[in-house]
Amino acid sequence: MxxxxxxxxxxxxxxxxxxxxxxxxxxxxxxxxxxxxxxxxxxxxxxxxxxxxxxxxxxxxxxxxxxxxxxxxxxxxxxxxxxxxxxxxxxxxxxxxxxxxxxxxxxxxxxxxxxxxxxxxxxxxxxxxKQATLPALPTLPKPVAARWRGNWGLATAEAARALIAAPPPIDLALKKVEATAEWAERLGGISLAPGHVRIARSAGISTLPGFAEGDWWVQDIAASLPARLLGEGEGRHLLDLCAAPGGKTLRLAAAGWRVTALDLSEPRLVRLQENLARTGLSAETIAADLTLWAPEEAADAVLLDAPCSATGIFRRHPDVLHRVRERAIGELAEQQRAMLLRAADWVKPGGTLVYAVCSLEPREGEAVADALIEARPDYALLPVENAELPDGLTPDRSGRVRVLPGMLADQGGADGFFVARFRRKG
Structure with missing residues (x-):
């Protein structure tokens, strides 16, 4: 026009x-x-x-x-x-x-x-x-509010309203975990875990100290959990599935894994490659559909951060509250089950499989994890320990991680996330 x-x-x-x-x-x-x-x-x-x-x-x-x-x-x-x-x-x-x-x-x-x-x-x-005003805390769309109250309780739904009231702070993942205190001081932030710094929102991320040098990248504290739970790589091979834009790939490469990063989207892989170049880290990148692709040999570990409704990132992307419907959640859950069962074939006996989604829907998290255990007797849940998580986050009774609105509230909150870790029996 x-x-x-x-x-x-x-x-x-x-x-x-x-x-x-x-x-x-x-x-x-x-x-x-x-x-x-x-x-x-x-x-x-x-x-x-x-x-x-x-x-x-x-x-x-x-x-x-x-x-x-x-x-x-x-x-x-x-x-x-x-x-x-x-x-x-x-x-x-x-x-x-x-x-x-x-x-x-x-x-x-x-x-x-x-x-x-x-x-x-x-x-x-x-x-x-009339001097009209908006309520201090935004009202969630009715279907979302009903779903989250039913799944997680009224307190969690109210905490979600508080989270969406303002854009969140920014989390940075550090290439060198041992430099956490140094970077927290240089950037005027706080650290919630080794290798993490949280700063106030900034319009000029690329102008901050350390960006051009590749000393850190932007990644929500919850999104860092799947890679954290895989530990040090010590040169072992890992498949990072649905990897772009690459925050987990960077963390895994920095932790010493030999990473093969797979993603369906070539443009998103270009962004991942740019981040690898900026940080000086290395990983093999492959543009392919994991439902059709297969590796030449099994890996020591596989991370599947599956495509999902993304309802967990609503505080940064409020559009998800208005786009995602019940039918889509069900369809995505079916896709995730299929992807996880396929990925399970690519782990060596004795190896580790991590499944994650940035979703607040149990059908995309807990139900998919349960489906793997039911379908694959050669897998067992590898429970997450309290010491592996940032202060303020705890595993559920079975050892899986569910990050909900209201958690880390005093520090600025976190994205909604689900992570389950499995060991393939050897």
Whole structure:
């Protein structure tokens, strides 16, 4: 769409935000996957970042924004009406991003035409005159809230609301574990485990000390657990399946494993290779579909961080709360079972198999781990010990790891995650 020269400055960013929301809510695309296409008309990086920020904040607050809109209309607007989208964008700016109200509304009115423009202006103005506010903690979408309350209890669902209220801190994984104290001091952060530093959010990650030199990479503390639980490699061979973008590959290579990293996506493998080059670490990379590919020989260890609903990373990617449906969770769980059973054939007798998902859905975690034990009598669970985990995280009674909202809350929380470790009987 060609920009109208009479449009207020900043309208292009709001138009890009509208495209992003449309891609997520109507087409079901991940926010990050839609970003390049939605912001293609924006030349400036800060304009692209602002469009992303508007869309992300709107998704964090969507049920509450819709409740405000519905409170100010005689009859509900259709869920996918452009007028509703424009109001969501204007309200999220004015009520959550501290954009002046006049700028928030002026820059969204060009996104709607005719009667809806008058409606948008009227509803927004009525809510501003009423001094409308958003709740301190965002409301989770009803299906998500019901599912998480049922699976994990009310306290966990409430903790999820607290986590999504603001973008999380940033976790860094260190190439040299022994330099943890040094890097925590240099970066002004805290450490929750050896080889980890947590810092406040920063707009310039690549400008921080140690980035260019490859001394660390960004990886949530929960996402670091699968590689941690494999220990030191001592030159042994490991298959890292579904490896890109490579945080676990880097940790494993730094721990002395001889890593073969497999992923279906060639572009994501390019990013992994760039991270290997930056850090000076090495791993063999293969672009292939693990449901069709097979190694020439079994490995000492296999790590499968399986494709999943990604509901555990909702605090950084709030779009998952609105895209993921029950049916998709069930279909993904079936795929994960098949992948895990296939990967189990590639472990040497006496070797280790680790299964992980960044999901808060037990069908994708505990149920898949149970299915392996039931189907493969040559495997046994290798319980995780307390000493192997960061303070504040503990294994469940069977020795698996489930990271839930509310854990590490005083330190800024962690992504939702599930990890199970198995030993193939020799």
């Amino acid at each position: 060609t920009k109208d020269k009479t449009e207020p400055h900043g309208t292009a960013s709001r138009r890009a935000a509208l495209r992003l929301l449309d891609a997520v809510l109507r087409k079901g695309l991940p926010l990050e996957a839609a970003l390049d296409g939605a912001t293609r008309e924006l030349d400036r990086a800060d304009d692209r970042a602002f469009a992303h920020a508007i869309a992300a904040e709107t998704l964090r607050r969507l049920p509450d924004l819709d409740a405000l809109i519905d409170s100010a209309t005689q009859k509900p607007l259709p869920y996918d009406a452009k007028a509703r989208f424009a109001l969501r964008i204007a309200l999220s700016q004015a009520l959550a991003l501290e954009t002046p109200a006049h700028a928030a509304i002026a820059t969204v009115l060009p996104l709607v035409d005719g009667g809806p423009r008058k409606l948008v202006h009227g509803v927004f103005g009525a809510l501003m005159r």
